[in-house]
Amino acid sequence: MMARIKITIAYDGRNYAGWQIQPNHMTVQQRLCEALYKITKVESRVIGSGRTDTGVHAQGQVAHFDASDNLQMNIYNWVPAFNTALPLDIRVLKAEEVSDEFHAQFGAKLKTYEYRINISSILSPFLVGRVWNEPRQLDKKIFQEALNIFVGEHDFAAFAANRGLGSEPLSTVREITQVEFIDEGEDIYVRMTGRGFLYKMVRLIIGGCMKVSSGRYYLEDLQQLLDHPEVGGTKSPLCAPADGLTLKSVEYE
């Protein structure tokens, strides 16, 4: 018999080439698989809710794996066992036994990302790799106005990077259910919740809003990209750096 375990994970993305296992680069998924092997002495796959890119952080990434009942591991022991086996920049926050039906990727209903912009003229040494430092004057009102056009169901083709040949998604229509703009003076937090995001979608939206709010692009043109995306056509004028992006939470039914 197998038990399916759901884990919630936080990580500092600065030292990793993203979530997904790949040759020649250290990734978060690989670290988790290595930790799981140390605990169980069995090779098993840890399946995440989705990829995060190089340098992107997480406060609530979700993954699952199957563990043999023979382990006789109490559910309360998974968190300390993982955290002893993992490096300090990856932490398992929670472990729950779930039904065999649960799937971290296919079952994900809503994801919330947070993007942090810092506008101070001198970036704190403690925020390197954690924020997008843009010391230029940006109009916060216009940023919010630009951000709000993305709420709802749209064809986000102009706000998606190509992953390369053969890996194009079938549809570029997605729904953003909520955006939040939190103004803390020199720090701006943008939260975006949706039923799924295309590759680099959050960063291309944030980049577009930044261009508009600093007077380097017209809001009407951004709206045009959203309303009339052409296949292989114009893309968002800017992709915000990975540094400021954090996967906050993933919700399941």
Place this chain on the structure above:
Amino acid sequence: MMARIKITIAYDGRNYAGWQIQPNHMTVQQRLCEALYKITKVESRVIGSGRTDTGVHAQGQVAHFDASDNLQMNIYNWVPAFNTALPLDIRVLKAEEVSDEFHAQFGAKLKTYEYRINISSILSPFLVGRVWNEPRQLDKKIFQEALNIFVGEHDFAAFAANRGLGSEPLSTVREITQVEFIDEGEDIYVRMTGRGFLYKMVRLIIGGCMKVSSGRYYLEDLQQLLDHPEVGGTKSPLCAPADGLTLKSVEYE
């Protein structure tokens, strides 16, 4: 003619073997001297208010150096010039022209250190190297009580590490003018202001308070160490790790 420049510096201490230049290890002072050389093409010494140890951070370290008038450098250009030449984990926050009488070390009147303790059972990956994570139960009231005994002028010999033969300070009497205990739930910030601190003094005080507040040492014994330090005698029962320590500010007359 020379102009004396006072700079205020912030740094993330994680990547440095402390402030002071030394062979075979990268230090903050060395980075600043290198940056100054890049700017002026002249070897000059950057003199700090005092050392900070390996892994200790700063938000308001102060230093000075002398620059030739021939440079014709506008005072407003020093900050961007330094920050272009420095790595991102060291930032010059401010540059001011001061009189020849100013000396960053000998003129320092008050220093404020902040020590951050985090008591959560799972340390956030974003706080690694930035706090002392002590998930054990600590009694905040007793911690404050222990902390308060240090205010005033005392012989802190039991709260000073030896720097090695020949480098002992003449006197181990120091004055702590103020302590502050800021309780933010899982984060505790302790601020300590004084006219000067002995080697590892803040960390030995914090370590002692931690021992007392977690019931592993008597407050009376800590008081005893403060009231009756013996030369070469008993030391504070614990030295808190460098991670949690930040030099907040240095004040001059």
